[in-house]
Amino acid sequence: xxxxxxxxxxxxEIIGSDDVVLFMKGSRRMPQCGFSSTVVQILDGHLPKYTxxxxxxxxxxxxxxxxxxxxxxxxxxxxxxxxxxxxxxVREMQASGELAQKLAGVKGTAPAxxxxxxxxxxxxxxxxxxxxxxxxEAEGEGQEVHIEIGTGYEYGLYVGPxxxxxxxxxxxxxxxxxxxxxxxxxxxxxIDFIVGEGDGGGFRLESPSEPxxxxxxxxxxxxxxxxxxxxxxxxxxxxxxERATASITGARLLDEETLRHIEGLPKDTLLVxxxxxxxxxxxxxxxxxxxxxxxxxNLKGGIDxxxxxxxxxVPRY
Numbered sequence: 440x441x442x443x444x445x446x447x448x449x450x451x452e453i454i455g456s457d458d459v460v461l462f463m464k465g466s467r468r469m470p471q472c473g474f475s476s477t478v479v480q481i482l483d484g485h486l487p488k489y490t491x492x493x494x495x496x497x498x499x500x501x502x503x504x505x506x507x508x509x510x511x512x513x514x515x516x517x518x519x520x521x522x523x524x525x526x527x528x529v530r531e532m533q534a535s536g537e538l539a540q541k542l543a544g545v546k547g548t549a550p551a552x553x554x555x556x557x558x559x560x561x562x563x564x565x566x567x568x569x570x571x572x573x574x575x576e577a578e579g580e581g582q583e584v585h586i587e588i589g590t591g592y593e594y595g596l597y598v599g600p601x602x603x604x605x606x607x608x609x610x611x612x613x614x615x616x617x618x619x620x621x622x623x624x625x626x627x628x629x630i631d632f633i634v635g636e637g638d639g640g641g642f643r644l645e646s647p648s649e650p651x652x653x654x655x656x657x658x659x660x661x662x663x664x665x666x667x668x669x670x671x672x673x674x675x676x677x678x679x680x681e682r683a684t685a686s687i688t689g690a691r692l693l694d695e696e697t698l699r700h701i702e703g704l705p706k707d708t709l710l711v712x713x714x715x716x717x718x719x720x721x722x723x724x725x726x727x728x729x730x731x732x733x734x735x736x737n738l739k740g741g742i743d744x745x746x747x748x749x750x751x752x753v754p755r756y
Contacts, residue, residue: 461514562610581600588620592652606621653737
């Protein structure tokens with residue numbers, strides 16, 4: 440493909456439209472590849488607002504930007520008209536502090552954190568403390584509990600040796616180690632250990648600073664909500680034909696009438712979405728989360744998982 444002058448002019452205009460422009464797969468709210476998601480998470484730690492261009496929606500731009508920048512992959516990040524690179528380079532620049540320097544002066548850029556991070560206040564439940572102690576005993580001497588919290592509040596928990604610069608916090612008899620960035624995001628963090636719930640349980644980490652996100656709901660937990668008589672709204676985002684084949688009692692088809700119904704609901708209404716396997720309903724849930732609803736759930740595994748684990752009378756297809 441030869442880059443036409445008109446396409447070159449179009450790309451130049453897009454790049455010049457904002458101080459920070461990210462060509463990516465998907466959108467900032469819904470990245471559609473892991474590399475794009477990583478760059479979004481990094482930028483979100485610096486900026487409240489920037490421009491993203493979904494190359495999946497325009498093959499001409501997708502192919503053209505690769506020629507324009509002489510870079511073969513997506514995502515691609517431009518700052519103040521300068522091409523910085525793709526995911527790996529942005530990650531390296533983030534780690535070295537160079538990205539913060541490049542973003543200096545961009546409107547809304549968060550000031551770089553300076554000085555050592557202070558130990559965060561963390562809560563560890565009794566069940567989590569017991570599970571962590573067992574993990575430490577199994578790993579042997581010299582191993583400690585590490586917590587990682589990404590800029591998009593993705594949580595990681597692992598056992599390993601202490602590293603230089605780790606920030607130490609203590610809670611319920613457990614020593615927790617954080618890198619500096621994670622420590623700054625960990626204030627108020629709660630750590631629990633759930634046994635035998637939904638997808639089998641495990642550690643659950645929650646932070647009061649975490650932005651609203653779509654939460655995954657297991658079929659077993661949805662069944663419990665129904666049995667308790669919990670107040671929630673359940674929506675089916677499949678086609679009418681699929682719904683005629685199999686359905687979950689109480690679910691409403693997400694059609695135009697139902698969309699108007701949702702728009703009239705309070706923003707704190709608990710919304711649950713389901714489809715066949717969970718992909719389409721995740722997208723629908725993200726849409727309503729973006730509209731300000733903050734109790735939004737996606738049925739994990741969709742109606743297929745419901746049939747397999749809760750109600751075998753529902754036909755599989």
